[in-house]
Amino acid sequence: MAPVVRARDLKVGYGRTSVCAPVSFTLGAGRAVALVGANGSGKSTVLKTVLGLLDPLAGSVEVLGRPVDERDVTFRREVSSVLDDDAYFPALTVSEHLYLTARGHGVLGAQDEVVTLLEEFGLADHARATPVSLSSGQRRRLLLAAGFARPRSLLVLDEPEQRLDQRMRARLADRLRAEREAGGAVLIATHDPDLVTAVCTQAVHVSDDASRVLSPAEAADRIARVAL
Numbered sequence: 001m002a003p004v005v006r007a008r009d010l011k012v013g014y015g016r017t018s019v020c021a022p023v024s025f026t027l028g029a030g031r032a033v034a035l036v037g038a039n040g041s042g043k044s045t046v047l048k049t050v051l052g053l054l055d056p057l058a059g060s061v062e063v064l065g066r067p068v069d070e071r072d073v074t075f076r077r078e079v080s081s082v083l084d085d086d087a088y089f090p091a092l093t094v095s096e097h098l099y100l101t102a103r104g105h106g107v108l109g110a111q112d113e114v115v116t117l118l119e120e121f122g123l124a125d126h127a128r129a130t131p132v133s134l135s136s137g138q139r140r141r142l143l144l145a146a147g148f149a150r151p152r153s154l155l156v157l158d159e160p161e162q163r164l165d166q167r168m169r170a171r172l173a174d175r176l177r178a179e180r181e182a183g184g185a186v187l188i189a190t191h192d193p194d195l196v197t198a199v200c201t202q203a204v205h206v207s208d209d210a211s212r213v214l215s216p217a218e219a220a221d222r223i224a225r226v227a228l
Contacts, residue, residue: 002065003028004154004185005050009059012042012049018057019045023211025204029153032176032186034196036219037206038226043189044084044158046206050187051081051156063154077105080152082143084159088131094118094142095127098149105150117145120175122168137163148175154185161192173198193220 005027013019020042027033035043048054050061052070061068064078089097098117102110118124121141131139140163147155155176161169169192176199180186190196196203196216203219205212214222 001029002062004031005033005061005063005187007046007050007059007061010046010049010056010061011058012045012054013057014045014054016057020206021209021211022059023204023206024059025202025213027154027185027187027202029185030180030183031202032180032188032200034200034203034216034219035187035189035206036191036196036203036214036223039191041206041208043206047081047083047156047158047187047189051079051083077151078153079156080147080150080154081156082147082158082160083156084162086131086139086143088139088142088146090130090132093128093130094123094134097131097142098145101146102149107150113149117149120171121145137165140164141168144172152184154187155179157186157188157190159189159191161190161195169195191223193223196220196223 003026007023007025009022009024011018011022023046025033035046037043049056052068069075095114098114099110102113107113118127121144123141126134126138131142144160160172173195176186197220200216203214203216205214
């Protein structure tokens with residue numbers, strides 16, 4: 001079985017300018033990889049390239065055994081992502097947003113799934129609110145909930161801990177660990193050492209000079225030392 005994601009000497013950036021050293025990693029089903037590194041090191045750019053939003057400058061990346069093409073029906077069906085964008089439907093309520101996401105991807109019992117997600121992400125009291133009336137943290141929780149509202153083989157998250165309190169971060173870690181244990185593949189960029197150790201099976205340190213594969217413990221220690 002092909003890995004869910006395979007990056008080989010992947011060089012990413014904008015125009016002809018790379019933003020970090022080439023990155024290589026393999027992500028299989030039931031595994032989770034964290035991209036770690038300083039702000040501006042290129043983690044988000046790597047994620048955007050994996051998602052087909054940017055073309056590689058060099059090297060290669062495959063998702064589900066194929067070159068990345070975000071227009072491909074299989075790719076869109078199997079890959080769920082939450083980047084650091086407010087990609088919500090402004091005219092829909094929180095509940096409607098989640099229902100449309102679930103139902104549009106063929107989830108059976110979509111309404112029951114919406115109820116579960118509203119409770120899990122602390123949004124039950126805001127089910128009838130529109131996203132523009134929510135705080136930035138609540139909107140972040142809405143986007144994360146939407147990422148879980150649809151079927152997927154690969155879940156890609158860019159700094160999912162952003163704007164979450166400690167309790168919600170712990171709940172997210174439990175959700176992501178369950179995702180991995182159920183056979184899903186998870187790729188995240190993060191600055192949260194607890195999330196790395198709780199969820200991930202491997203980490204990749206992204207930097208200007210060289211990208212290195214690390215154990216979750218090594219990655220968490222590196223994040224903690226930078227924070228100090």
